[in-house]
Amino acid sequence: MQAVEADHDVVLQAKNIRKQYGHVVAIRDSDFELRRGEILSVIGDNGAGKSSLIKVLSGDVVPDSGQLFLNGxxxxxxxxxxxxxxxxETVYQDLAMVPELDIASNLFLGREVRRSGPLGTLLRTLDSKAMQRRAQESLDDLGISTLQSIxxxxxxxxxGQRQTVAVARAAIFGRNVVIMDEPTAALGVRETQAVLDLIRAIRDAGRSVVLISHDIPSVYEISDHIHIHRLGRRIALRKPSDQPMNDLVGIMTGALPPE
Incomplete structure:
Protein backbone atom coordinates (compact mmCIF):
# COMPACT_ATOMS: atom_id res chain seq x y z
CA MET A 1 0.00 0.00 0.00
CA GLN A 2 1.17 3.49 -0.81
CA ALA A 3 1.05 6.24 1.82
CA VAL A 4 -0.44 9.52 0.66
CA GLU A 5 1.30 12.77 1.42
CA ALA A 6 -1.69 14.58 2.84
CA ASP A 7 -3.15 16.09 5.95
CA HIS A 8 -3.45 13.45 8.68
CA ASP A 9 -6.98 14.74 9.36
CA VAL A 10 -8.14 13.48 5.94
CA VAL A 11 -9.92 10.14 6.39
CA LEU A 12 -11.06 9.58 2.77
CA GLN A 13 -9.37 11.05 -0.29
CA ALA A 14 -9.66 10.69 -4.05
CA LYS A 15 -7.05 11.93 -6.53
CA ASN A 16 -7.61 12.43 -10.27
CA ILE A 17 -10.58 10.05 -10.41
CA ARG A 18 -11.86 9.44 -13.92
CA LYS A 19 -14.81 7.36 -15.13
CA GLN A 20 -16.01 7.20 -18.71
CA TYR A 21 -18.98 5.39 -20.23
CA GLY A 22 -18.41 5.20 -23.97
CA HIS A 23 -18.06 8.81 -25.13
CA VAL A 24 -19.57 10.21 -21.93
CA VAL A 25 -17.12 11.29 -19.22
CA ALA A 26 -18.99 11.01 -15.89
CA ILE A 27 -16.01 11.92 -13.67
CA ARG A 28 -13.33 14.16 -15.15
CA ASP A 29 -10.06 13.82 -13.18
CA SER A 30 -11.80 14.87 -9.97
CA ASP A 31 -10.42 15.26 -6.45
CA PHE A 32 -12.16 14.74 -3.14
CA GLU A 33 -11.20 15.06 0.54
CA LEU A 34 -13.21 14.19 3.62
CA ARG A 35 -11.76 15.19 6.98
CA ARG A 36 -12.08 13.26 10.17
CA GLY A 37 -15.20 14.09 12.18
CA GLU A 38 -16.76 16.49 9.66
CA ILE A 39 -19.93 16.75 7.60
CA LEU A 40 -19.04 17.35 3.95
CA SER A 41 -21.88 18.12 1.55
CA VAL A 42 -21.55 17.43 -2.17
CA ILE A 43 -23.75 19.62 -4.34
CA GLY A 44 -24.19 20.02 -8.09
CA ASP A 45 -26.77 20.16 -10.85
CA ASN A 46 -28.31 16.99 -12.26
CA GLY A 47 -25.73 15.34 -14.50
CA ALA A 48 -22.78 17.00 -12.76
CA GLY A 49 -21.29 13.60 -11.92
CA LYS A 50 -21.65 13.73 -8.14
CA SER A 51 -23.56 10.43 -7.96
CA SER A 52 -20.85 8.70 -10.01
CA LEU A 53 -18.20 10.10 -7.67
CA ILE A 54 -20.05 8.80 -4.63
CA LYS A 55 -20.44 5.38 -6.23
CA VAL A 56 -16.67 5.24 -6.67
CA LEU A 57 -16.16 6.14 -3.00
CA SER A 58 -18.63 3.45 -1.92
CA GLY A 59 -17.28 0.69 -4.15
CA ASP A 60 -20.29 0.59 -6.45
CA VAL A 61 -18.28 1.82 -9.45
CA VAL A 62 -14.64 1.03 -10.31
CA PRO A 63 -12.89 4.11 -11.74
CA ASP A 64 -10.93 3.97 -14.99
CA SER A 65 -8.02 5.81 -13.37
CA GLY A 66 -7.06 7.73 -10.25
CA GLN A 67 -6.35 6.81 -6.64
CA LEU A 68 -8.36 6.32 -3.46
CA PHE A 69 -6.89 6.65 0.02
CA LEU A 70 -8.41 5.70 3.37
CA ASN A 71 -6.66 6.96 6.48
CA GLY A 72 -3.58 7.71 4.38
CA GLU A 89 -21.46 2.67 4.66
CA THR A 90 -23.82 4.25 2.11
CA VAL A 91 -27.52 5.12 2.42
CA TYR A 92 -29.12 5.34 -1.02
CA GLN A 93 -32.50 6.89 -1.73
CA ASP A 94 -34.23 3.50 -1.99
CA LEU A 95 -33.10 2.81 1.65
CA ALA A 96 -32.65 -0.95 0.90
CA MET A 97 -34.96 -2.21 3.64
CA VAL A 98 -37.48 -5.06 3.94
CA PRO A 99 -40.81 -3.50 5.00
CA GLU A 100 -42.20 -6.77 6.37
CA LEU A 101 -39.34 -7.12 8.89
CA ASP A 102 -39.03 -5.22 12.14
CA ILE A 103 -36.59 -2.40 12.88
CA ALA A 104 -34.00 -4.60 14.59
CA SER A 105 -33.97 -7.10 11.71
CA ASN A 106 -33.51 -4.29 9.19
CA LEU A 107 -30.67 -2.79 11.19
CA PHE A 108 -28.82 -6.12 10.96
CA LEU A 109 -29.92 -6.95 7.40
CA GLY A 110 -27.09 -8.90 5.77
CA ARG A 111 -25.21 -8.96 9.08
CA GLU A 112 -27.54 -11.15 11.10
CA VAL A 113 -26.36 -12.49 14.42
CA ARG A 114 -26.54 -16.30 14.71
CA ARG A 115 -27.18 -18.18 17.89
CA SER A 116 -24.20 -19.83 19.50
CA GLY A 117 -23.64 -23.59 19.34
CA PRO A 118 -25.12 -26.07 16.86
CA LEU A 119 -28.32 -24.03 16.43
CA GLY A 120 -26.32 -21.20 14.92
CA THR A 121 -23.57 -23.08 13.06
CA LEU A 122 -25.63 -25.97 11.66
CA LEU A 123 -29.21 -24.72 11.57
CA ARG A 124 -28.22 -21.04 11.10
CA THR A 125 -30.80 -19.95 13.65
CA LEU A 126 -30.88 -16.19 14.24
CA ASP A 127 -30.37 -14.71 17.69
CA SER A 128 -33.26 -12.24 17.59
CA LYS A 129 -32.88 -11.23 21.24
CA ALA A 130 -29.21 -10.32 20.76
CA MET A 131 -30.01 -8.25 17.66
CA GLN A 132 -32.83 -6.47 19.46
CA ARG A 133 -30.61 -5.70 22.44
CA ARG A 134 -27.76 -4.40 20.32
CA ALA A 135 -30.15 -2.44 18.11
CA GLN A 136 -31.68 -0.68 21.11
CA GLU A 137 -28.24 0.12 22.53
CA SER A 138 -27.16 1.60 19.20
CA LEU A 139 -30.28 3.74 18.88
CA ASP A 140 -29.83 4.96 22.44
CA ASP A 141 -26.19 5.85 21.73
CA LEU A 142 -27.32 7.97 18.77
CA GLY A 143 -30.05 9.62 20.83
CA ILE A 144 -32.86 8.34 18.60
CA SER A 145 -36.19 8.61 20.38
CA THR A 146 -38.60 8.87 17.42
CA LEU A 147 -39.08 5.10 17.11
CA GLN A 148 -41.60 3.48 19.45
CA SER A 149 -40.19 -0.04 19.49
CA ILE A 150 -37.42 -1.90 17.69
CA GLY A 160 -38.95 10.08 8.15
CA GLN A 161 -38.81 7.11 10.53
CA ARG A 162 -37.75 4.79 7.70
CA GLN A 163 -35.00 7.23 6.80
CA THR A 164 -33.93 7.26 10.45
CA VAL A 165 -33.64 3.46 10.47
CA ALA A 166 -31.57 3.46 7.25
CA VAL A 167 -29.25 6.18 8.53
CA ALA A 168 -28.91 4.49 11.93
CA ARG A 169 -27.93 1.20 10.23
CA ALA A 170 -25.18 2.98 8.32
CA ALA A 171 -23.99 4.70 11.49
CA ILE A 172 -23.79 1.41 13.39
CA PHE A 173 -21.50 -0.27 10.85
CA GLY A 174 -19.78 2.71 9.22
CA ARG A 175 -16.87 3.06 11.63
CA ASN A 176 -15.00 5.42 9.28
CA VAL A 177 -17.42 7.08 6.85
CA VAL A 178 -21.18 7.34 6.40
CA ILE A 179 -22.38 8.45 2.93
CA MET A 180 -25.97 9.65 2.48
CA ASP A 181 -27.68 10.25 -0.86
CA GLU A 182 -30.51 12.82 -0.53
CA PRO A 183 -31.54 11.75 2.99
CA THR A 184 -34.15 14.52 3.37
CA ALA A 185 -35.79 14.16 -0.05
CA ALA A 186 -39.61 14.10 0.13
CA LEU A 187 -39.63 14.68 3.92
CA GLY A 188 -41.62 17.32 5.76
CA VAL A 189 -40.06 20.10 7.81
CA ARG A 190 -40.17 18.25 11.14
CA GLU A 191 -38.90 14.96 9.69
CA THR A 192 -36.13 16.77 7.83
CA GLN A 193 -34.97 18.40 11.05
CA ALA A 194 -34.97 15.04 12.82
CA VAL A 195 -32.74 13.54 10.11
CA LEU A 196 -30.38 16.54 10.24
CA ASP A 197 -30.14 16.16 14.02
CA LEU A 198 -29.27 12.49 13.54
CA ILE A 199 -26.55 13.38 11.03
CA ARG A 200 -25.06 15.76 13.60
CA ALA A 201 -25.19 13.00 16.22
CA ILE A 202 -23.28 10.69 13.88
CA ARG A 203 -20.64 13.37 13.33
CA ASP A 204 -20.44 14.07 17.06
CA ALA A 205 -19.93 10.34 17.68
CA GLY A 206 -16.66 10.62 15.74
CA ARG A 207 -17.65 9.47 12.26
CA SER A 208 -17.16 11.43 9.05
CA VAL A 209 -20.27 12.10 6.96
CA VAL A 210 -20.72 12.74 3.23
CA LEU A 211 -24.08 14.29 2.37
CA ILE A 212 -25.33 14.52 -1.23
CA SER A 213 -28.23 16.93 -1.38
CA HIS A 214 -30.19 19.40 -3.50
CA ASP A 215 -31.56 20.98 -0.31
CA ILE A 216 -29.20 23.96 -0.19
CA PRO A 217 -30.65 25.51 3.02
CA SER A 218 -30.12 22.20 4.85
CA VAL A 219 -26.63 21.95 3.38
CA TYR A 220 -25.84 25.40 4.72
CA GLU A 221 -27.26 24.56 8.12
CA ILE A 222 -25.38 21.35 8.72
CA SER A 223 -22.15 21.29 6.69
CA ASP A 224 -18.59 21.90 7.82
CA HIS A 225 -17.46 22.08 4.17
CA ILE A 226 -19.27 22.08 0.82
CA HIS A 227 -17.84 20.30 -2.23
CA ILE A 228 -19.21 21.89 -5.43
CA HIS A 229 -19.29 19.49 -8.39
CA ARG A 230 -19.76 20.62 -11.98
CA LEU A 231 -19.12 18.98 -15.36
CA GLY A 232 -17.66 15.87 -13.78
CA ARG A 233 -15.20 17.43 -11.35
CA ARG A 234 -14.85 19.44 -8.17
CA ILE A 235 -14.65 23.11 -9.03
CA ALA A 236 -14.71 24.57 -5.50
CA LEU A 237 -14.57 23.67 -1.82
CA ARG A 238 -16.16 26.15 0.57
CA LYS A 239 -17.13 26.67 4.19
CA PRO A 240 -20.74 27.88 4.53
CA SER A 241 -19.52 30.84 6.57
CA ASP A 242 -17.22 31.95 3.73
CA GLN A 243 -19.75 32.13 0.89
CA PRO A 244 -23.28 33.57 0.64
CA MET A 245 -25.82 30.94 -0.33
CA ASN A 246 -26.79 32.68 -3.59
CA ASP A 247 -23.15 32.88 -4.65
CA LEU A 248 -22.71 29.18 -3.95
CA VAL A 249 -25.68 28.35 -6.16
CA GLY A 250 -24.24 30.61 -8.85
CA ILE A 251 -20.93 28.70 -8.76
CA MET A 252 -22.79 25.40 -8.88
CA THR A 253 -24.81 26.40 -11.96
CA GLY A 254 -21.95 28.17 -13.75
CA ALA A 255 -23.45 31.64 -13.40
CA LEU A 256 -20.47 32.71 -11.26
CA PRO A 257 -16.80 31.72 -11.55
CA PRO A 258 -15.45 29.41 -8.83
CA GLU A 259 -12.86 32.00 -7.77
Whole structure:
Protein backbone atom coordinates (compact mmCIF):
# COMPACT_ATOMS: atom_id res chain seq x y z
CA MET A 1 0.00 0.00 0.00
CA GLN A 2 1.17 3.49 -0.81
CA ALA A 3 1.05 6.24 1.82
CA VAL A 4 -0.44 9.52 0.66
CA GLU A 5 1.30 12.77 1.42
CA ALA A 6 -1.69 14.58 2.84
CA ASP A 7 -3.15 16.09 5.95
CA HIS A 8 -3.45 13.45 8.68
CA ASP A 9 -6.98 14.74 9.36
CA VAL A 10 -8.14 13.48 5.94
CA VAL A 11 -9.92 10.14 6.39
CA LEU A 12 -11.06 9.58 2.77
CA GLN A 13 -9.37 11.05 -0.29
CA ALA A 14 -9.66 10.69 -4.05
CA LYS A 15 -7.05 11.93 -6.53
CA ASN A 16 -7.61 12.43 -10.27
CA ILE A 17 -10.58 10.05 -10.41
CA ARG A 18 -11.86 9.44 -13.92
CA LYS A 19 -14.81 7.36 -15.13
CA GLN A 20 -16.01 7.20 -18.71
CA TYR A 21 -18.98 5.39 -20.23
CA GLY A 22 -18.41 5.20 -23.97
CA HIS A 23 -18.06 8.81 -25.13
CA VAL A 24 -19.57 10.21 -21.93
CA VAL A 25 -17.12 11.29 -19.22
CA ALA A 26 -18.99 11.01 -15.89
CA ILE A 27 -16.01 11.92 -13.67
CA ARG A 28 -13.33 14.16 -15.15
CA ASP A 29 -10.06 13.82 -13.18
CA SER A 30 -11.80 14.87 -9.97
CA ASP A 31 -10.42 15.26 -6.45
CA PHE A 32 -12.16 14.74 -3.14
CA GLU A 33 -11.20 15.06 0.54
CA LEU A 34 -13.21 14.19 3.62
CA ARG A 35 -11.76 15.19 6.98
CA ARG A 36 -12.08 13.26 10.17
CA GLY A 37 -15.20 14.09 12.18
CA GLU A 38 -16.76 16.49 9.66
CA ILE A 39 -19.93 16.75 7.60
CA LEU A 40 -19.04 17.35 3.95
CA SER A 41 -21.88 18.12 1.55
CA VAL A 42 -21.55 17.43 -2.17
CA ILE A 43 -23.75 19.62 -4.34
CA GLY A 44 -24.19 20.02 -8.09
CA ASP A 45 -26.77 20.16 -10.85
CA ASN A 46 -28.31 16.99 -12.26
CA GLY A 47 -25.73 15.34 -14.50
CA ALA A 48 -22.78 17.00 -12.76
CA GLY A 49 -21.29 13.60 -11.92
CA LYS A 50 -21.65 13.73 -8.14
CA SER A 51 -23.56 10.43 -7.96
CA SER A 52 -20.85 8.70 -10.01
CA LEU A 53 -18.20 10.10 -7.67
CA ILE A 54 -20.05 8.80 -4.63
CA LYS A 55 -20.44 5.38 -6.23
CA VAL A 56 -16.67 5.24 -6.67
CA LEU A 57 -16.16 6.14 -3.00
CA SER A 58 -18.63 3.45 -1.92
CA GLY A 59 -17.28 0.69 -4.15
CA ASP A 60 -20.29 0.59 -6.45
CA VAL A 61 -18.28 1.82 -9.45
CA VAL A 62 -14.64 1.03 -10.31
CA PRO A 63 -12.89 4.11 -11.74
CA ASP A 64 -10.93 3.97 -14.99
CA SER A 65 -8.02 5.81 -13.37
CA GLY A 66 -7.06 7.73 -10.25
CA GLN A 67 -6.35 6.81 -6.64
CA LEU A 68 -8.36 6.32 -3.46
CA PHE A 69 -6.89 6.65 0.02
CA LEU A 70 -8.41 5.70 3.37
CA ASN A 71 -6.66 6.96 6.48
CA GLY A 72 -3.58 7.71 4.38
CA UNK A 73 -3.23 4.30 2.72
CA UNK A 74 -4.16 3.57 -0.87
CA UNK A 75 -7.19 1.30 -1.31
CA UNK A 76 -9.01 -0.28 -4.25
CA UNK A 77 -12.72 -0.99 -3.91
CA UNK A 78 -14.05 -3.48 -6.44
CA UNK A 79 -17.44 -4.01 -4.80
CA UNK A 80 -19.59 -2.29 -2.16
CA UNK A 81 -18.59 -5.09 0.23
CA UNK A 82 -14.97 -3.96 -0.07
CA UNK A 83 -15.97 -0.47 1.05
CA UNK A 84 -18.15 -1.86 3.84
CA UNK A 85 -15.26 -3.99 5.09
CA UNK A 86 -13.21 -0.78 5.25
CA UNK A 87 -15.87 0.90 7.41
CA UNK A 88 -17.66 2.91 4.70
CA GLU A 89 -21.46 2.67 4.66
CA THR A 90 -23.82 4.25 2.11
CA VAL A 91 -27.52 5.12 2.42
CA TYR A 92 -29.12 5.34 -1.02
CA GLN A 93 -32.50 6.89 -1.73
CA ASP A 94 -34.23 3.50 -1.99
CA LEU A 95 -33.10 2.81 1.65
CA ALA A 96 -32.65 -0.95 0.90
CA MET A 97 -34.96 -2.21 3.64
CA VAL A 98 -37.48 -5.06 3.94
CA PRO A 99 -40.81 -3.50 5.00
CA GLU A 100 -42.20 -6.77 6.37
CA LEU A 101 -39.34 -7.12 8.89
CA ASP A 102 -39.03 -5.22 12.14
CA ILE A 103 -36.59 -2.40 12.88
CA ALA A 104 -34.00 -4.60 14.59
CA SER A 105 -33.97 -7.10 11.71
CA ASN A 106 -33.51 -4.29 9.19
CA LEU A 107 -30.67 -2.79 11.19
CA PHE A 108 -28.82 -6.12 10.96
CA LEU A 109 -29.92 -6.95 7.40
CA GLY A 110 -27.09 -8.90 5.77
CA ARG A 111 -25.21 -8.96 9.08
CA GLU A 112 -27.54 -11.15 11.10
CA VAL A 113 -26.36 -12.49 14.42
CA ARG A 114 -26.54 -16.30 14.71
CA ARG A 115 -27.18 -18.18 17.89
CA SER A 116 -24.20 -19.83 19.50
CA GLY A 117 -23.64 -23.59 19.34
CA PRO A 118 -25.12 -26.07 16.86
CA LEU A 119 -28.32 -24.03 16.43
CA GLY A 120 -26.32 -21.20 14.92
CA THR A 121 -23.57 -23.08 13.06
CA LEU A 122 -25.63 -25.97 11.66
CA LEU A 123 -29.21 -24.72 11.57
CA ARG A 124 -28.22 -21.04 11.10
CA THR A 125 -30.80 -19.95 13.65
CA LEU A 126 -30.88 -16.19 14.24
CA ASP A 127 -30.37 -14.71 17.69
CA SER A 128 -33.26 -12.24 17.59
CA LYS A 129 -32.88 -11.23 21.24
CA ALA A 130 -29.21 -10.32 20.76
CA MET A 131 -30.01 -8.25 17.66
CA GLN A 132 -32.83 -6.47 19.46
CA ARG A 133 -30.61 -5.70 22.44
CA ARG A 134 -27.76 -4.40 20.32
CA ALA A 135 -30.15 -2.44 18.11
CA GLN A 136 -31.68 -0.68 21.11
CA GLU A 137 -28.24 0.12 22.53
CA SER A 138 -27.16 1.60 19.20
CA LEU A 139 -30.28 3.74 18.88
CA ASP A 140 -29.83 4.96 22.44
CA ASP A 141 -26.19 5.85 21.73
CA LEU A 142 -27.32 7.97 18.77
CA GLY A 143 -30.05 9.62 20.83
CA ILE A 144 -32.86 8.34 18.60
CA SER A 145 -36.19 8.61 20.38
CA THR A 146 -38.60 8.87 17.42
CA LEU A 147 -39.08 5.10 17.11
CA GLN A 148 -41.60 3.48 19.45
CA SER A 149 -40.19 -0.04 19.49
CA ILE A 150 -37.42 -1.90 17.69
CA UNK A 151 -39.90 -4.77 17.16
CA UNK A 152 -42.15 -2.51 15.07
CA UNK A 153 -42.37 -3.50 11.40
CA UNK A 154 -40.81 -1.01 9.00
CA UNK A 155 -43.93 -0.98 6.81
CA UNK A 156 -45.77 0.78 9.65
CA UNK A 157 -43.23 3.63 9.89
CA UNK A 158 -43.48 7.10 8.37
CA UNK A 159 -41.07 8.19 5.65
CA GLY A 160 -38.95 10.08 8.15
CA GLN A 161 -38.81 7.11 10.53
CA ARG A 162 -37.75 4.79 7.70
CA GLN A 163 -35.00 7.23 6.80
CA THR A 164 -33.93 7.26 10.45
CA VAL A 165 -33.64 3.46 10.47
CA ALA A 166 -31.57 3.46 7.25
CA VAL A 167 -29.25 6.18 8.53
CA ALA A 168 -28.91 4.49 11.93
CA ARG A 169 -27.93 1.20 10.23
CA ALA A 170 -25.18 2.98 8.32
CA ALA A 171 -23.99 4.70 11.49
CA ILE A 172 -23.79 1.41 13.39
CA PHE A 173 -21.50 -0.27 10.85
CA GLY A 174 -19.78 2.71 9.22
CA ARG A 175 -16.87 3.06 11.63
CA ASN A 176 -15.00 5.42 9.28
CA VAL A 177 -17.42 7.08 6.85
CA VAL A 178 -21.18 7.34 6.40
CA ILE A 179 -22.38 8.45 2.93
CA MET A 180 -25.97 9.65 2.48
CA ASP A 181 -27.68 10.25 -0.86
CA GLU A 182 -30.51 12.82 -0.53
CA PRO A 183 -31.54 11.75 2.99
CA THR A 184 -34.15 14.52 3.37
CA ALA A 185 -35.79 14.16 -0.05
CA ALA A 186 -39.61 14.10 0.13
CA LEU A 187 -39.63 14.68 3.92
CA GLY A 188 -41.62 17.32 5.76
CA VAL A 189 -40.06 20.10 7.81
CA ARG A 190 -40.17 18.25 11.14
CA GLU A 191 -38.90 14.96 9.69
CA THR A 192 -36.13 16.77 7.83
CA GLN A 193 -34.97 18.40 11.05
CA ALA A 194 -34.97 15.04 12.82
CA VAL A 195 -32.74 13.54 10.11
CA LEU A 196 -30.38 16.54 10.24
CA ASP A 197 -30.14 16.16 14.02
CA LEU A 198 -29.27 12.49 13.54
CA ILE A 199 -26.55 13.38 11.03
CA ARG A 200 -25.06 15.76 13.60
CA ALA A 201 -25.19 13.00 16.22
CA ILE A 202 -23.28 10.69 13.88
CA ARG A 203 -20.64 13.37 13.33
CA ASP A 204 -20.44 14.07 17.06
CA ALA A 205 -19.93 10.34 17.68
CA GLY A 206 -16.66 10.62 15.74
CA ARG A 207 -17.65 9.47 12.26
CA SER A 208 -17.16 11.43 9.05
CA VAL A 209 -20.27 12.10 6.96
CA VAL A 210 -20.72 12.74 3.23
CA LEU A 211 -24.08 14.29 2.37
CA ILE A 212 -25.33 14.52 -1.23
CA SER A 213 -28.23 16.93 -1.38
CA HIS A 214 -30.19 19.40 -3.50
CA ASP A 215 -31.56 20.98 -0.31
CA ILE A 216 -29.20 23.96 -0.19
CA PRO A 217 -30.65 25.51 3.02
CA SER A 218 -30.12 22.20 4.85
CA VAL A 219 -26.63 21.95 3.38
CA TYR A 220 -25.84 25.40 4.72
CA GLU A 221 -27.26 24.56 8.12
CA ILE A 222 -25.38 21.35 8.72
CA SER A 223 -22.15 21.29 6.69
CA ASP A 224 -18.59 21.90 7.82
CA HIS A 225 -17.46 22.08 4.17
CA ILE A 226 -19.27 22.08 0.82
CA HIS A 227 -17.84 20.30 -2.23
CA ILE A 228 -19.21 21.89 -5.43
CA HIS A 229 -19.29 19.49 -8.39
CA ARG A 230 -19.76 20.62 -11.98
CA LEU A 231 -19.12 18.98 -15.36
CA GLY A 232 -17.66 15.87 -13.78
CA ARG A 233 -15.20 17.43 -11.35
CA ARG A 234 -14.85 19.44 -8.17
CA ILE A 235 -14.65 23.11 -9.03
CA ALA A 236 -14.71 24.57 -5.50
CA LEU A 237 -14.57 23.67 -1.82
CA ARG A 238 -16.16 26.15 0.57
CA LYS A 239 -17.13 26.67 4.19
CA PRO A 240 -20.74 27.88 4.53
CA SER A 241 -19.52 30.84 6.57
CA ASP A 242 -17.22 31.95 3.73
CA GLN A 243 -19.75 32.13 0.89
CA PRO A 244 -23.28 33.57 0.64
CA MET A 245 -25.82 30.94 -0.33
CA ASN A 246 -26.79 32.68 -3.59
CA ASP A 247 -23.15 32.88 -4.65
CA LEU A 248 -22.71 29.18 -3.95
CA VAL A 249 -25.68 28.35 -6.16
CA GLY A 250 -24.24 30.61 -8.85
CA ILE A 251 -20.93 28.70 -8.76
CA MET A 252 -22.79 25.40 -8.88
CA THR A 253 -24.81 26.40 -11.96
CA GLY A 254 -21.95 28.17 -13.75
CA ALA A 255 -23.45 31.64 -13.40
CA LEU A 256 -20.47 32.71 -11.26
CA PRO A 257 -16.80 31.72 -11.55
CA PRO A 258 -15.45 29.41 -8.83
CA GLU A 259 -12.86 32.00 -7.77
Missing amino acids: SEVAFRTPKDAQAAGI TQRVETLSG
